[in-house]
Amino acid sequence: MEKTKWLDIRGNHDAYNIPSLDSVKNYYRKYSAVRRDGHFHYVHNTPFGNYSFICVDATQTPGPKRPYNFFGILNKKQMEELLVLAKESRQSNHTIWFGHFTTSTVISPSPGIRSIMSSAIAYLCGHLHTLGGLMPVLHTRHNQGTLELEVGDWKDNRRYRIFAFDHDLFSFADLSFGKWPVVLITNPKSLLYSCAKHEPLERLLHSTHIRILAFSLSSITSVAVKIDGVNLGQALHLSGPIFILKWNPRNYTNGTHKIEVIVQDSAGRSRSVHHIFSVQENIHLTFDPMASFILLTDYCTVARVLFVLIVLVQLTILITFRYRKHPVLKAPPGFINLTSFSLHVLSKINIFYYSMLLLTLYTVLGPWFFGEIIDGKLGCCFSFGIFVNGHFLQGSITFIIGILQLVFFNIPLMVYLCWSLLQRCFGHNFRSHLHQGKYLKIIPVHLLMLLLYLWQVCSCYFIHVTFGTLAFVFSPLRTWLTLLTPVLVRYVWTLNSTEFGTFMVQLKCHMSS
Template sequence: MLPSGARMLKVAAGLLAAALVALLLDWYSPSGPPQQLLQGRSFAPEPAPGAEANNLFWLVQVSDLHISQFRGPSRSSDFEKFCTETIDIIQPALVLVTGDLTDAKAKDDIGSDQIEVEWQTYQTVLKRSKVMEKTKWIDIKGNHDSFNIPSLDSVKNYYRKYSAWHKDGSFHYIHHTSFGKYSFICADATLVPGPKRPFNFFGILNANQMEELSLLATESHDSNHTIWFGHYPTSTIISPSPGIRMVMRSATAYLCGHLHTLGGLMPVLHTQHHHGTLELELGDWKNNRKFRILAFDHDLFSFADVNFEEWPVVLVTNPKPSLYSSSAHEPLQRILHSTHIRILAFSPSPIKCVKVSIDGIHLGEAFQVSGPLYVLKWSPQSYSQGFHQINVTVQDDTGKSTTQHHSFTMEENLSLKFGLLSSWILLADHYIWVRVVFALMVIIQIAFLIIFRYLGRPLLKGPLTRAMQTSLSLHILSKTNFFYYFFLLLSLYTVLGPWFIGEMIDGHMGACFSFGIIVDGHFFQGSLTFLIGILQVMFFNIPLMAYLCWCLLLRCQGNCFGSHLYNVKRYHSVPVHLTMVVLFFWQVYSCFFLLQTYGAMAFFLSPLRTWIVGLTLFVVYRSWTMKSSTLRIFTAQMKNNQSS
């Protein structure tokens, strides 16, 4: 039995852990905006969705084209087919291309630069397809479109020359219709100047840019809806208080790309901000050929993420999914007052039938009103309570069919939750937690060094357990001046840098620190640098320290470098050496990456990469050869313990 105090402490710890988990679930799995935070607009119940083809328009989003000179030639050929055939079939009022128009990566897939041929290919597709004559085409920059650009006026800023939009920076575009106006606000967080990869993976907005975006948000207040769009998810944008999400809180949705479905691990990355704004990351065109259709039907917002050349494409605009509903931004009561289910169906072949069922009960076949709009009369009052599921199956004349289904509800107090992982990816400010983790790892390593440095030597009695051996090895390393000061300085230097000095942009010198990069007189605060720092500490600094602790312990047990392979069980020693060799070659590869990315100067002026490779070999050699009073004392102490 545990003492009562220990039991109470255990219960308290359990309750605290449960509270933290509940808080995380509530914060990162939003089921809808807290009503006390929202100052929603008042919407009239009319006009309600009916049988007429009115109060409706749709648009398309595509992202991360990565048109490349060296890889994936089908990216551009498929994209041209998309611009000619897909756009002709869908006939959107507007197309948003949310960044990374070109790949801008060298043939070795390591270096980065703006490659004019890629931009010319992109522009050729636009001109040859005449897509800009068919629809409003708005294309913005991504981080790849900003690699290695010293200034916006640079001749390397090919975006100004070859894109359809041409204009750098954030902007406000208004789409006018007979039933109102709709605002589209671009948040451009790309870095200026733009360093080479990978240090513009996070976007940055300064105070002036945030003020500009606030003014654009104010301009859009009289629009029916406001859609924000950009390349970076908000979780990868560094912005000053009150933060980018607060500035866009009046928006119905924020559209972005950049994360590429995380290599297929997260094919759907959607969530909702706590002020009701949806954040909808779109999978890439590069490998997945994704695009998105969005619609405003009687000011009800809906969308579908679809794959290129997978027909028919189906989008149910009424009733809309409850998961993606926001009473603060949409007139949801219009669903209850509607007279018809409304469906957009697209296919290169004529649509043969559109079958509709709710809760497994077949309601009938929708009929075509005009263009892609199909409607079916219904009685929404029959579904006024609880959740219901609508299924729509569309079949074309070639026999191809697509089924779309989602849950809907008429009750505003009912809601569904977004996935915890996708919400964490899109809602967490990742540049903050990587700073915290990096700082904690370095502090813990330094704390171990200092604590064991000033702890008294342990008294050895009897056989050494694993815990005793670990403690003893830390004592040996920390009390040996050479190794103590080496790891203390290594830890401090990892924090304070500079990691390397070189051409962050061709012809422009800069320096990389854990807390940010300096390039051509501009400072960009740390983001990805902290993540790289975490990897450096986790996979090299700490393992090297642990490895040397183990080597010094073996020495004090009377082993030399060759003899320990026979005196110590090989299945213990060989894996330890092999692990350290693998991590050492990882460090060597990082030097090669530095050389290929930033050139010879950065390679030679890199204490944390190139220099540490040589120093590692030296300190490992010293661990097996150096003679010191500390090592003699511990060796004698261990011999006495073995003899007794």
């Protein structure tokens, strides 16, 4: 703290199970360098200009237990505060925004967080942990020109980033701790991360030296530079970590070129880094489409729309078949006809129709569970949000959990009931159905439903472990549904055959014809 300026920010783990900012469990308030709540603006002053750093604090307050703390949330008041900070930073040479969450996992009111930070050169973030190593590079650019640069976690993977402004041209390197030497080419900068809207890229054409930052535990002994495979010589040490080599950028005015720097230290360690550059301003490179999709997609909006669509489709099917006339079966009936017929049977039998209808509506409107959302603080969880300790946290990952509930249990249960009712219409009960000799077609259906039922049981266990016994007991969508499902399944196989009389006659007539 005496030699270094630290700027730290809360993440979702820092807000995990935190009832309030004043809580003794809020370790960020005690152990952080900044020791302040919410957003802040720090201006770094240099002889050649000022550089602004704006912190975006989107962590939820109060902070619920996982998984309901995965998304960050900004309300209207917080957005107004950030807009003020953005205006304050306009006098600086450059502005860097930083926060824990990627913009794709931040819920913000119109015009949106990306619009507010549009004047910044870059937004630095983490949170996704490079998706467990599946996406080691998660970088993209907003439509407004701001770079979004996610970096892997320090805790498990020891990932960190260094960045520099060289004549107001922004360069950075993502690195693994303990690997030396560390090398960053600041001029010419990488074409992929160049932005004419935010940087004076014309300075590249008029520059006189290639500039490199090189760090190591041992002294640097060699800094070799190549462009397009041609050795330009050894860069000279200027001061500190800075190495320079004279060049003429006008020799590289056509298209793109590759610069490579090989650094060695006195301990025999070496590192080679390279990137593509161009001194022309009308040439661009595109980011990895998958990385852009991950960082630019508004997951909460997508999940909300998908959740509503799935519910509407399921309700439409149920209600349509409820009031539809008897289906016309073709002889012999195919898969589509039998599916339609089974939905018709389910919708016409009250207990199954109302069970599925109420389950779907309850998933949307009813409380999923009531318990300790935060230790010692009771609350209710709905699809559209969470009420806890006098606060309302709008729906975010709740919609994703709702989609999983619909896709992996509610809808499969409805399909299984339709299939079972169809077997009953063929005149089978549970035992005769198992002894009809078609094990390869029958057993997998039961096993699949059993696996999905076990998934539902595991979700009850998760609620008990995470939110306590009260939440386990008062959980209609998990515990109660888990207990009622076997009753519903048993009923479908033991229902008096007279209930199927009309349907059995109709089906047999069409099968015989």
